[in-house]
Amino acid sequence: MKAVGIILAGGNNNRMGELSRKRAIPAMPVGGSFRCIDFVLSNMSNSHVQTVAVLTQYNSRSLNEHLSSSKWWDFGRKQGGLYLFTPTVTAENSDWYRGTADAMYQNIDFLKNRHEPYVIISSGDCVYKMDYNDLLEFHIAKKADITIACKDMPADADVSRFGVVRMNEDSRITDFEEKPLVAQSNTISTGVYIIRRRQLIEILEKSAEENRFDFVTDVLVRYRNVKRVYGYKLNSYWSNIASVDDYFRTNMDFLKPDVRKYFFREEPKIYSKVDDLPPAKYNMGSDVSNSLIASGCIVNGRVENSVLFKKAFVGKNCVIKNSIILNDAYIGDNTHVENCIVESHGTLRANTFYSGDDAVRIVAENNERYML
Template sequence: MRAVGIILAGGNNNRMKELTHKRAVAAMPIAGSYRSIDFALSNMTNSHIQKVAVLTQYNARSLNEHLNSSKWWNFGRKQGGLYVFTPTITNDNGYWYRGTADAIYQNMDFLKKSHEPYVVIASGDAVYKIDYGKVLQYHIDKKADVTVVCKEMDPSDDVSRFGTIRMDDDMRITEFEEKPMVTKSNMISTGIYVIRRRLLIDLIEHAAEEERFDFVNDVLIRYKNLKKIYGYKIDHYWSNIATVDAYYKTNMDFLKPEVRNYFFKQDPEIYSKVSDLPPAKYNPGASVKNSLVGSGSIINGTVENSVIFKQVFVGNNCVIKNSIILNDVYLGDNTYIENCIVESRDTIRANTRHVGTNGIKVVVEKNERYAL
């Protein structure tokens, strides 16, 4: 494909509360066996983009460990490959990434040394499948300067945390507001953009000269009347996980047969780093209904409408309902968990009860089971 890929995965997010205290949003576990960034990476490789840069910064260790071998996404190749860039102190620069545009600017050599004429920019915190090749062809056909992938949300959804857009009959974007207090449109930007590589270099360098650091506000919104910016509308599944409620809902969506079928049984595939773990074990007396259970887990109690990730131990007489249990959690006997997200590597002591009464409760036990 005639494009390089850039995945923006470096930002901090306070809306995830304790869940991002020790990992980046792009490293959040999804659907029992995946990480959020797996979806963007899989879309890149399925679209035949051979050269992809992941820009990381905040709490990047877990994410970097996940990306330490590019073969899982078929980027282990002679030409192209997977590049992970973190902020680097140089003679010319002593800053962390100050925004999405600044992150691209600090890795400008990657763009200047590439030969592909186009760039596909995506975020690492969304769950979806898309053929970037179709977006690129649409971009070429429209003779666009920038193409923004957009989606019309349900009227009941809170779109104030997204960039909202309005388009004319030719799909050209006429209005673009980033995280508006009062929304005029349910059409949102999904954070996926296609742009010509040389134009991107020019716009980013110009923004840096004026000390402007945000790609949406300082490039897209600023140039919406000067450049031809078009929207490419999608109508299939897309979900951003950047809040606790959105993360919970996205994982719960995978309990629906149609969502599981779309992601796991229909081409193209979603790839992830594979762990050498045995299958989940269900001991006598275990009861599991409408749930996903990751490999390496041992279930003794009752699990209903929940997502259980890898290497989770569920003790005797435990009851887990409508909850997400992240990797490597030990649940003692007689534990009751409902409407909760239990942080990874937690030990929940026997006879403990956690119930999310006013929304989803994030359970973080301050007990470390591992010596330094």
């Protein structure tokens, strides 16, 4: 494909609460065995984008470890590869990334040294499948300067935290509002853009001169009536992980047969880093219904409508309902967990009760499991 990929994965999100204190949002576990960034990386690979740059910053250790080898997404090529860029202190600059546009500007040499005519820009915190070749063909056919992948949301969805767009009958975007108080449309930007590489370099350099640092507000919104900006409709599953409720709902969507089939069975596949773990083990007394149980798990109790990530342990006589148990969590005997997200490596003592009554509860217990 004649495009280079850029994945924006460095932002901080306070709406994720305890979940984002030790990891970046793109590193959040999703669907039992994936990380959030796996979806956009797989889309890049499946679309034959050979060169991809991931821009990381906030709590990037877990994400960098996950991306330590590019072979899982088939980027280990002589002509291309997977690049990780974090803020770097130089003689000219010592700033952190001050926004998405600034993050790309600080790595503008990467863009200048490439030969591909187009750039695909995507955020790393969304769960979806997309063939970027279709997006590029649309972009070329419309003779667009910038093309934004858009999604029609349900009428009752809260779109005030997204970029809301309005398009004419030719799919040209006539209005773009970032996080409006009152939305005039239910069509949102999915955070996927395509633009000519040379034009992006010019825009980034001009934005830097004017101390404008955000790609949405300082480029897309500002240039919407100056450049030819078009919207490409995405009609398949798409979810953005921007809050605890979004994260909980997205994982629960994987318990639906159609969503599970779409991501686990249908081509193209979603790829992830593979751990050498044994299959899940179900001991006497276990009872599992409508749940995802990842490899390395040991289940001794009842699990219902829940997602258990890798190496989770469920003790005897436990009840896990409508919950998400993250990697390597230990649930002691006779423990009841309902409507909760149990943080990774956490240890819940035996004979305890956890329940999210009015909202999803995050359980982050750091008890020493070997001294229980």
